[in-house]
Amino acid sequence: MxxxxxxxxxxxxxxxxxxxxxxxxxxxxxxxxxxxxxxxxxxxxxxxxxxxxxxxxxxxxxxxxxxxxxxxxxxxxxxxxxxxxxxxxxxxxxxxxxxxxxxxxxxxxxxxxxxxxxxxxxxPVSLSCAIYGLYAPKPLGLGLNPKIDSSVKQTGQPALVLGGSTSVGLYAIQLLRYLEFNPIIAYASLKHFVYLKSLGATFIVDRQQVSLADLPSAVARASDKPLKVAFDAVGNAEAQEAGMSCLVEGGELITVNSTTKSDSDDGKIMLAVFGTVHLPHTRAFGNVLYERLPQLIEQDVVVPxxxxxxxxxxxxxxxxxxxxxxxxxxxxxxxxxxxxxxx
Ligand SMILES: NC(=O)c1ccc[n+]([C@@H]2O[C@H](COP(=O)([O-])OP(=O)(O)OC[C@H]3O[C@@H](n4cnc5c(N)ncnc54)[C@H](OP(=O)(O)O)[C@@H]3O)[C@@H](O)[C@H]2O)c1
Structure with a gap:
């Protein structure tokens, strides 16, 4: 093109x-x-x-x-x-x-x-992207925690972050940790292993060793539970396709590529996020975010x-x-x- x-x-x-x-x-x-x-x-x-x-x-x-x-x-x-x-x-x-x-x-x-x-x-921007994608009410995001409430949990559910070491991916990992997803699988370079673990990733798939095409089998090895939540922080077509392939039917993928049309395929949904607090329809969640943000940072829920x-x-x-x-x-x-x- x-x-x-x-x-x-x-x-x-x-x-x-x-x-x-x-x-x-x-x-x-x-x-x-x-x-x-x-x-x-x-x-x-x-x-x-x-x-x-x-x-x-x-x-x-x-x-x-x-x-x-x-x-x-x-x-x-x-x-x-x-x-x-x-x-x-x-x-x-x-x-x-x-x-x-x-x-x-x-x-x-x-x-x-x-x-x-x-x-x-x-x-702000990277966190917005991750938190609108995961927490904001549908159709802005997956609606996993629209009030950013500490009592909301998804304990023991697996989640995947493609591009774990991107700035957006770092926050996606932390937000999944807050909800107690487990395992939190990050697709990233192994050199970031210790850093990503410190933020909440529990399993790293080394992107230098495992191609995106082989990601579904690596994810299946990391978790025996069906994967219903994935976050694509890379944003290209290959990463989106790999993320969708890792999901089970009914699963949902957030992609950071906001120019992509949200789509569904085989009973799976891909939702494109635009992480901004400044539009009329995104502002209410932005208010929730900015009210909670100092506390989330103070308590190390969100680490810059x-x-x-x-x-x-x-x-x-x-x-x-x-x-x-x-x-x-x-x-x-x-x-x-x-x-x-x-x-
Ligand atoms: N929709 C929105 O609201 C929104 C908001 C912010 C950003 N974005 C988009 O989100 C994407 C990430 O932005 P960012 O600021 O987080 O980027 P960034 O931090 O600049 O990304 C750099 C990282 O990308 C990683 N990376 C590159 N290709 C990869 C691949 N194929 N698989 C896994 N990791 C890969 C690199 O990992 P290595 O260290 O392994 O090389 C590097 O650490 C961009 O496309 C950006 O435009 C969207």
Whole structure:
């Protein structure tokens, strides 16, 4: 498929999101000073393929941690200087690869004191993707825990995460652990074995040794129970197909490729997730998430990804996006610092 037809296909598939966004209510906003901005694959994909963004010049970036610069009119419970983190969006006034941005007050969390700006900025987008996919009510996600309630359990049920060492995969593993899935099977490079185990994976299938085509038999060896829940954090057609093949009838696969059409095959369902708190139909779950998030992080239910701080201010972000595009980032989140001077 040519780049142009990919671009057109993706532009079409995001049409509904853009339209719903234009009716987003206007709650009180914080102007916020961005101290750290996480990088995501979508940031280079938007530039390369031209989707999600509607007008130019466009500022990108949708992960941030920083300081409340000014408290919006009518907003209570926040003060100038509070350290906060939040998910941005693909509009200039919500983008995070800039020194200042704005954020609705109901979609912000305070940074727990044990974490840095960079660690906090690594969380929002990747966590959103994983938690909307697994916990948000249907049809946003699988609806496994719509209130993010600590008493909800799936004890002893197996689950699979393809792409366990992706930033999204790390959170999918942790969210499955919170529900007491067992085993939690991660398809990832063995070099991440210890790290993924520390987050809750109980069985690693080494992607250097086992092809995606052989994944179903490796999963069958890892669990004698039928697999009903799988999370594809890779997002290409091969990973989706492998994930679907591992499921039993009635099983459900979440895929991170939000341009894929949700589908069903052989009594199995594939659901594409778009992890954002900013659309009218995703916002209610976003409110639940941002209310619970400081506690989930404080209690180590959600542990931020390992981070690599990029030097050189905004230019460092441009360089980091090139590394993401070249697939040179493994098991770590790149974080830029818009307040720093670029060379
Ligand atoms: N729908 C949404 O809302 C949403 C939100 C965020 C991200 N995404 C998408 O989710 C995907 C992951 O994003 P991310 O930020 O988590 O990526 P990332 O952290 O940059 O991904 C890098 C990791 O991908 C792993 N990987 C690459 N190919 C793999 C394969 N075939 N099998 C298993 N692991 C593989 C690499 O593992 P090794 O270390 O083994 O090389 C590396 O650790 C991207 O496609 C992104 O666009 C979607």
């Amino acid at each position: 040519s780049d142009e037809s990919i671009r057109r296909k993706q532009a079409r598939s995001f049409d509904h999101l853009s339209k719903t966004n234009s009716t987003t209510p206007k709650p009180a906003n914080f102007p916020s000073k961005v101290q750290a901005a996480g990088l995501n694959p979508v940031d280079w994909k938007i530039q390369a393929r031209g989707f999600l963004v509607e007008s130019y010049p466009a500022v990108l970036g949708s992960d941030a941690a920083g300081d409340v610069e000014q408290v919006g009119e009518g907003v209570v419970g926040w003060e100038k200087g509070d350290n906060v983190f939040f998910q941005g969006f693909y509009r200039n006034e919500r983008a995070t690869f800039q020194q200042y941005t704005t954020i609705p007050a109901d979609l912000v969390a305070k940074i727990p004191s044990k974490y840095t700006y960079s660690q906090a900025a690594s969380v 990804a390992r981070v690599e701080d990029l030097p050189n201010g905004l230019q460092g972000i441009v360089d980091g996006l090139q590394r993401l595009k070249r697939n040179e980032v493994s098991g770590v989140k790149l974080v830029g610092h818009p307040q720093e001077q670029s060379n």
